Amino acid sequence: MSETPDQVPAARAYQGGMSQAGRPQPANLADILERILDKGIIIAGDIQVNLLDIELLTIKIRLLVVSVDKAQEMGIDWWRHDPMLSGRAQALEDENRELRERVDELESGKGS
């Protein structure tokens, strides 16, 4: 491999368009991690790698994989929420809040 790991900034964007020449497609890291952490053969070695740590790790990776810029661009602030919350649950919650705001607005006579 001809990569230059020393030049990799910690908060690099792993999605589209940020690939440096000669490096593997950045999005691949997420796919690789999905496979080498979740799939494959799990045989306990002599060195204990705590399973819970691996789970926490994937959550942390999800945070890191999306760079801060990209995250803000996408309106991401999910680390303030339950990390297990699904996108759909979040969308419903958002819609709920929007609806409540709109109803308040209408009831106060501004919206009609």
Added chain:
Amino acid sequence: MGESGRYLYAVTRDVDPQALRDVPALSGGTLEVLEHDEFLAVVSTVDLDEYGEEALRVNLEKLEWLEKAAQTHHAVIEAVSDLGPVAPMRLATIFLDDDSLNRRLDEWRHALTQVLDRVAGRLEWSVKIIAANGAPGASGTRDPDNRPASGADYLRQRKAAVEQRSQRESESQQEAHRIHEVLSARAVATRVLQPQDPRLTGHHGTMVLNAAYLVEAAEGTAFAEEAASCAEAQPHLEVDVKGPWPPYSFAMLEQR
């Protein structure tokens, strides 16, 4: 250098160890192929100052370290997969010495044999199908010509929009299911995986299918073409085909 351990990348059989000689190992080490009965264990020596329990706890959380380790681990497995059947280990499977490693191979002999038999001559393809979320104006945006006359009217409109969206979602699910059936017919085995989190992948829309297909190596191209033509037939679905991968998703042991 402190104490050392033996890092196990993969178990294989019937391959020429010489072919792996130039594949880089972790931490600048050298890849070795250990013969144990019918198995070949692909290993390298790692420093426990870097790969011990304490060190791993810290290192696994450093993205740069993890990225390098993940890609090196994956590159070794790909190299083995190019040569023969591969039973890939999860990242950071480490033994204190070869005796301990061999004992573990004996313990898992039956399962490892099953995995190698299952994946021999076959590779994995990944297909993800993403449905775009809603048409313009379906939710969120407010159309000035269609302003709700009252709160109740507004709620009715929102309810209709939500129902419409959920119907479109269920249609996308059904189309994805049909594509999955077409592709499954070309695969030896399939696994439906958890949809990936859009916040991880950056995709927009709903991932209605994340599946892995175990396909005969010789039929990989035909499989990818079939997937591409399914994608063309459903322009509103995004069909992401990746492969071939080493058969990670089909190398899981039964006892879990």
